[in-house]
Amino acid sequence: MNNEKIGAIFDELADLLEISEANPFRVRAYRNASRTISSTADSFATMVKDGIDLTQFQGIGKDLARQIVEVVETNKHSQLVELKQQIPQGVVDMLRIPGVGPKKVAIFFNKLHLKSLDQLKAAAEAGQLAAFKGFGKKTEQSILQNIDMAAEAGKRISIAAARTAADAIVNDLLKLDSVAHASVAGSCRRRKETCGDLDVLATSSDPEAAMDRLAANELVDSVLLRGGTKQRVRLKSGVELDLRVVPDESYGAALQYFTGSKEHNVVVRQRAKDLGLKVNEYGVFRGEERIAGATEEDVYAAMDLPWIPPELRENRLEFSYVDSGKIPRLVESGDIKGDLHMHTTASDGAGTILEMAEAAKQRGLKYIAITEHSKRVSMANGLDADRLRTHWAEIREVRKKISGIEILCGIECDILEDATMDLDDNVLEEADWVIAVLHYGLQQPREQIMKRLLTAIKNPNVNIIGHPTGRMIGKREGADIDITEMLKAAADNGVMMEINAHYKRLDLNEVNATAARDMGIPIVISTDSHSVNGFDVLTYGVDQARRAGLTKDDVANTKTWAQFKKLLH
DNA sequence: GCCGTTTTCGGCCCGACTGTTTTCAGTCG
Numbered sequence: 001m002n003n004e005k006i007g008a009i010f011d012e013l014a015d016l017l018e019i020s021e022a023n024p025f026r027v028r029a030y031r032n033a034s035r036t037i038s039s040t041a042d043s044f045a046t047m048v049k050d051g052i053d054l055t056q057f058q059g060i061g062k063d064l065a066r067q068i069v070e071v072v073e074t075n076k077h078s079q080l081v082e083l084k085q086q087i088p089q090g091v092v093d094m095l096r097i098p099g100v101g102p103k104k105v106a107i108f109f110n111k112l113h114l115k116s117l118d119q120l121k122a123a124a125e126a127g128q129l130a131a132f133k134g135f136g137k138k139t140e141q142s143i144l145q146n147i148d149m150a151a152e153a154g155k156r157i158s159i160a161a162a163r164t165a166a167d168a169i170v171n172d173l174l175k176l177d178s179v180a181h182a183s184v185a186g187s188c189r190r191r192k193e194t195c196g197d198l199d200v201l202a203t204s205s206d207p208e209a210a211m212d213r214l215a216a217n218e219l220v221d222s223v224l225l226r227g228g229t230k231q232r233v234r235l236k237s238g239v240e241l242d243l244r245v246v247p248d249e250s251y252g253a254a255l256q257y258f259t260g261s262k263e264h265n266v267v268v269r270q271r272a273k274d275l276g277l278k279v280n281e282y283g284v285f286r287g288e289e290r291i292a293g294a295t296e297e298d299v300y301a302a303m304d305l306p307w308i309p310p311e312l313r314e315n316r317l318e319f320s321y322v323d324s325g326k327i328p329r330l331v332e333s334g335d336i337k338g339d340l341h342m343h344t345t346a347s348d349g350a351g352t353i354l355e356m357a358e359a360a361k362q363r364g365l366k367y368i369a370i371t372e373h374s375k376r377v378s379m380a381n382g383l384d385a386d387r388l389r390t391h392w393a394e395i396r397e398v399r400k401k402i403s404g405i406e407i408l409c410g411i412e413c414d415i416l417e418d419a420t421m422d423l424d425d426n427v428l429e430e431a432d433w434v435i436a437v438l439h440y441g442l443q444q445p446r447e448q449i450m451k452r453l454l455t456a457i458k459n460p461n462v463n464i465i466g467h468p469t470g471r472m473i474g475k476r477e478g479a480d481i482d483i484t485e486m487l488k489a490a491a492d493n494g495v496m497m498e499i500n501a502h503y504k505r506l507d508l509n510e511v512n513a514t515a516a517r518d519m520g521i522p523i524v525i526s527t528d529s530h531s532v533n534g535f536d537v538l539t540y541g542v543d544q545a546r547r548a549g550l551t552k553d554d555v556a557n558t559k560t561w562a563q564f565k566k567l568l569h
Numbered sequence: 570g571c572c573g574t575t576t577t578c579g580g581c582c583c584g585a586c587t588g589t590t591t592t593c594a595g596t597c598g
Contacts (some may be wrong), residue, residue, distance in 0.1 A: 029570035101596050269582045
């Protein structure tokens with residue numbers, strides 16, 4: 001039972017309680033607990049086994065601690081089982097219809113006895129909803145329009161797709177003379193690994209013009225709602241985008257407000273309240289008087305807070321930094337001096353060794369490692385010992401053709417299902433840089449997965465574990481890993497950890513990267529490039545490192561080549 | 570259901586938009 005699964009149980013419970021019209025604050029308590037559990041690196045299952053007091057976690061009291069123990073020990077939650085018997089899954093699915101929340105669902109289920117999306121659709125088509133008190137023709141129409149999207153709802157897009165779309169729209173809005181400022185906000189600005197929707201903020205003397213401009217954008221499919229200051233559109237990609245237009249003097253307050261996260265803002269507002277202030281998207285107010293609002297710095301300063309980088313605004317790390325008196329200077333893309341994971345035409349890449357080296361040099365990198373797949377990955381033309389040694393000889397030849405960049409002879413070596421390495425030690429010891437990875441057998445039980453990882457970590461030739469969990473965002477979960485145990489072993493054996501920067505991986509994720517940092521493990525941000533354009537994903541890896549609170553010092557490939565060389569064994 | 574150095578009971582962030590209302594509830598972020 002991993003933390004995500006425990007969190008999912010409490011989220012499901014919260015949905016069901018909402019439909020049951022439970023106390024909304026009780027529902028929130030379950031949602032908060034879910035979030036706390038899934039954003040903790042240490043395994044709650046292990047903590048339960050070790051008898052650790054779970055009430056030390058914020059938002060987990062006596063009762064929730066008892067429920068977590070129940071879930072871990074019995075693999076189920078008795079109250080959840082009971083609620084699921086009362087409320088069919090089809091009723092919970094209704095929550096995913098845009099514009100339909102728990103109150104409406106409760107009426108559909110309790111008063112109209114509808115038990116599935118199909119039954120709801122039939123009732124709407126028959127005009128039964130509009131006949132019911134509190135509902136009208138428009139509500140019925142909106143449900144009919146949106147019900148087919150319930151299946152699509154909840155799908156999230158990658159941070160790469162989110163940034164591309166949001167940046168294009170921001171840049172288009174900025175072309176209007178009446179728009180003074182425009183910025184992406186929300187989870188996209190916080191650089192969360194996926195975004196459920198997009199938020200864009202603009203300041204303008206003419207909000208109507210800004211909204212007209214957005215409505216006419218080629219990326220936009222349809223306008224879903226439009227008021228005096230707010231417009232929601234659906235993009236052709238299916239993603240929804242909110243535009244908010246505020247006066248210039250409120251830009252900072254609105255940017256702070258719409259960047260979130262919700263959890264961060266709850267703390268900020270509580271802090272304002274304690275200081276006798278009120279914060280909303282128009283400014284910070286003492287009584288009627290606005291005391292800040294034009295810039296984010298002013299808004300935070302009005303509450304005695306330093307400006308907090310958006311990537312940290314999750315109510316996870318930032319307020320402990322505030323309490324300790326210093327927000328760290330987070331790592332930046334410009335700090336990165338080497339890239340230690342990439343492929344060439346020798347395995348499944350599209351560029352030659354020289355092309356990759358030249359592209360890396362052009363981007364200002366001072367050292368790279370060429371790390372082809374090992375032979376187990378036959379689909380990607382993985383290399384056996386002979387081919388690998390020939391390939392390394394080619395790399396040594398290329399070194400003579402290019403100056404100003406070091407090229408390491410590396411390998412991305414598979415950790416096989418039986419916990420042996422795909423290449424013999426006598427080959428690995430000839431390498432400058434060995435990445436050990438899991439590609440196959442990710443579904444194996446935790447015990448075997450850990451045996452494989454520990455075998456690799458204890459191998460003296462292994463420098464780093466690449467994309468440690470093997471997850472593919474939105475596609476497959478990572479292997480069942482005891483993160484804490486893996487990191488302890490890595491710390492003990494001088495093995496580094498990768499943040500794979502590809503937007504489909506981002507592995508380690510930010511929670512686990514923080515845990516690695518806390519154990520003093522050097523972290524390497526790598527692009528896993530398969531072409532000369534592959535280096536573009538670096539920014540996504542850096543963003544996740546920033547979300548993890550990492551500074552330049554925490555990231556090994558910010559070091560100069562001379563410094564980095566000393567870390568190699 | 571959680572929390573607390575004004576509180577162990579009574580709070581728990583705040584506002585825009587929509588639809589169905591004649592002054593507000595529901596949803597959303």
